[in-house]
Amino acid sequence: MQLDEAKRKFIEGWGTLGSAWGVSRTMAQVHALLLVSVGALSTEDIMDQLQISRGNVNMNVRALMDWGIVRKELRPGERREFFSAEKDIHRVATLILQERRRRELEPIMRVLGEISQVEPSPAATAEETEAFTKMIGNIQNFADFANRAASTLIKADENWFLSTFMKLMRPNG
Amino acid sequence: MQLDEAKRKFIEGWGTLGSAWGVSRTMAQVHALLLVSVGALSTEDIMDQLQISRGNVNMNVRALMDWGIVRKELRPGERREFFSAEKDIHRVATLILQERRRRELEPIMRVLGEISQVEPSPAATAEETEAFTKMIGNIQNFADFANRAASTLIKADENWFLSTFMKLMRPNG
DNA sequence: TTTTATTTTCAATTTTTATTGAAAGTTTAA
DNA sequence: TTAAACTTTCAATAAAAATTGAAAATAAAA
Numbered sequence: 001m002q003l004d005e006a007k008r009k010f011i012e013g014w015g016t017l018g019s020a021w022g023v024s025r026t027m028a029q030v031h032a033l034l035l036v037s038v039g040a041l042s043t044e045d046i047m048d049q050l051q052i053s054r055g056n057v058n059m060n061v062r063a064l065m066d067w068g069i070v071r072k073e074l075r076p077g078e079r080r081e082f083f084s085a086e087k088d089i090h091r092v093a094t095l096i097l098q099e100r101r102r103r104e105l106e107p108i109m110r111v112l113g114e115i116s117q118v119e120p121s122p123a124a125t126a127e128e129t130e131a132f133t134k135m136i137g138n139i140q141n142f143a144d145f146a147n148r149a150a151s152t153l154i155k156a157d158e159n160w161f162l163s164t165f166m167k168l169m170r171p172n173g
Numbered sequence: 174m175q176l177d178e179a180k181r182k183f184i185e186g187w188g189t190l191g192s193a194w195g196v197s198r199t200m201a202q203v204h205a206l207l208l209v210s211v212g213a214l215s216t217e218d219i220m221d222q223l224q225i226s227r228g229n230v231n232m233n234v235r236a237l238m239d240w241g242i243v244r245k246e247l248r249p250g251e252r253r254e255f256f257s258a259e260k261d262i263h264r265v266a267t268l269i270l271q272e273r274r275r276r277e278l279e280p281i282m283r284v285l286g287e288i289s290q291v292e293p294s295p296a297a298t299a300e301e302t303e304a305f306t307k308m309i310g311n312i313q314n315f316a317d318f319a320n321r322a323a324s325t326l327i328k329a330d331e332n333w334f335l336s337t338f339m340k341l342m343r344p345n346g
Numbered sequence: 347t348t349t350t351a352t353t354t355t356c357a358a359t360t361t362t363t364a365t366t367g368a369a370a371g372t373t374t375a376a
Numbered sequence: 377t378t379a380a381a382c383t384t385t386c387a388a389t390a391a392a393a394a395t396t397g398a399a400a401a402t403a404a405a406a
Contacts, residue, residue, distance in 0.1 A: 003297040003305060010309070013284035020277045022195040024394070038304050050342035052394045058354065079351060079404065089311045104193045111186035115179040124176040132176060132212050136183070140260045197364070226366045231384060252374065252381055
C-alpha cells in the first residue's frame with residue numbers, strides 16, 4: 001500500500017472512531033490529517049486535502065485547540081496560521097481524558113449529588129424512594145471511582161502509565 | 174426534591190451523558206428510566222413516561238438488549254413483554270466496555286494493521302513514510318494497551334475491580 | 347490612512363440521524 | 377381456524393447536526 005492510500009484510510013478510520021465516541025467525523029478527520037502530516041498545515045492545505053470549506057476548517061481546528069491536542073504555529077514572515085497536532089499519543093490520550101472528565105463526568109456528578117437528596121413523600125412508596133437512593137448511590141460510587149482513576153492517569157507520568165500499568169496485566173491478557 | 178423530579182433529572186442527565194459518548198439520547202433515557210424503575214416496564218409504560226412512540230421504544234429496547242444491559246422479562250399469564258435493566262452498575266460498565274471494544278477498538282486496530290504495511294514509493298519522501306510508520310506504530314502500541322486493559326477489566330471479577338484497582342490509586346488521588 | 351491578506355462569524359442550506367405511525371408480522375387464546 | 381393482543385418493520389417525516397460561503401471583522405503591510 002502506498003503512503004497516500006494509507007493516510008486516506010487512517011483519516012477515514014479515525015473519523016469513524018471519533019463519531020462513535022461523540023466527536024464529529026470532520027473534527028476527528030482534521031485531527032487525523034494533522035497527526036500524519038510531517039509539518040504544520042495551513043487552513044488551505046486542510047481544505048484541499050479533506051475537501052471541506054474554510055469555515056468548517058476554522059471551526060474544527062479551534063475545537064481541536066480547545067481540547068489542547070492541536071497547536072497554532074506562526075512562521076516568521078508568513079501571515080497565515082499553520083496548525084500541527086500533538087504527536088505524543090500518550091499525551092493526546094491524557095488531554096482528551098482530562099477534557100472529557102471536565103465536560104462530561106463533572107456535570108453528571110453534580111446531577112447525582114443533587115438528586116441523591118430526594119426526600120420521602122406521600123406520592124412515592126418508601127420502597128421506591130429507597131431503591132432510587134441506592135441506585136444513585138451506586139452510580140455515584142462508580143463515578144467517584146472513574147474520577148479518581150482519571151486523576152491518577154492524568155497526573156501520572158508516561159513512564160508510570162506504560163510500566164506500572166502494564167505490570168498490572170497478565171502477559172497473556 | 175421529590176422522587177418524580179429526581180427521576181426526571183436523572184433521565185435527562187443520563188441522556189445528555191449518553192449523547193456525548195455517541196449513544197442516542199433516547200436510548201440512554203430508556204436505559205435511565207429502567208435503571209430507576211423498581212419493576213420491569215412494558216413498552217406502553219416506557220412510551221408514556223418518556224412520551225415517545227411505540228416504534229421508538231421497540232428499537233431502543235432492542236438496542237439495549239444487544240448491549241446486554243437490558244433484559245426481557247416474561248410474566249406468566251401476561252402476553253406483553255416487560256423490560257428491566259441490569260442494576261449492578263459495575264456489570265453495566267463491564268458489558269459496555271466489552272461491546273465498545275468489539276465495535277470500535279477492534280475495527281481501528283484492523284485498519285492500523287493494514288496501513289502499517291505502507292511501502293516506500295517514489296511519490297513520497299523516505300522521511301514522510303518513516304514518520305507515518307512511526308506514528309501508526311505508536312497508535313498501535315496505545316491501542317494494544319487499551320485492548321489489554323479492557324481485557325483485564327472485563328475478565329476481572331468485581332472484587333478485583335474494586336479492591337486491586339483501588340489500591341493503585343493514592344488516597345488523595 | 348488605505349489596501350490587502352487572512353480569520354471569524356453565522357444565516358441559509360444540506361446532510362445525517364432519529365422518530366413516527368400505520369401496515370405487516372407474529373404469537374397466543376378461544 | 378379465526379380473532380385478538382402484541383411486536384416488528386420501514387417509508388415518510390421531523391429534528392438535529394454539520395457544512396457552506398459570503399460578509400464582517402481583524403491584523404499586517406504599504
